[in-house]
Amino acid sequence: DQQVKQNSPSLSVQEGRISILNCDYTNSMFDYFLWYKKYPAEGPTFLISISSIKDKNEDGRFTVFLNKSAKHLSLHIVPSQPGDSAVYFCAASDRGGGYQKVTFGTGTKLQVIP
């Protein structure tokens, strides 16, 4: 049972345009959400996060939106650059327990075309 779903395995976007990566979750206990970026042959690196008390968090070209009622979050990259080409993992956590555990999605491979 996949609790964090990224239904688009891949996405292609022209350089300079907006990239929108989507993520859905099923566990209503999740209250903290993260996006990681992964280049080939490297480990994931943390990109941006959002707490469930917010509906938006922005960091430079990256903005994450959270819609709790729909159990949906999205990552917007504006403007997209060729260096953004990577696999993006959505992750979610329930911080209320004694052990914080992160559940990852399957990833979306973004290709930014010059």
Next chain:
Amino acid sequence: EADIYQTPRYLVIGTGKKITLECSQTMGHDKMYWYQQDPGMELHLIHYSYGVNSTEKGDLSSESTVSRIRTEHFPLTLESARPSHTSQYLCASSDPSTGRNTEAFFGQGTRLTVV
């Protein structure tokens, strides 16, 4: 830049061999994790540790074992490798004292192939 290192990066080994995947971090993080990832799939937590002498199994059942004798070192061992163990193994650490204890730093991974 994260200071967490995994060796080897790539390993091809025969069935039945014993292997140890190394993971070291220089950030002084108490929490460390091992994830397993197959291509196109999510990362699955197989082991984690709260600190020295603490090891726990993750969500995904694994025949591997781990140890945590020193804060900075969290090796993973397979006593008898099988082709089903072929996967990418990612080590990570996090620092609960920052209050952002779910933001993990990952190593570059070990891609293991058992033939």
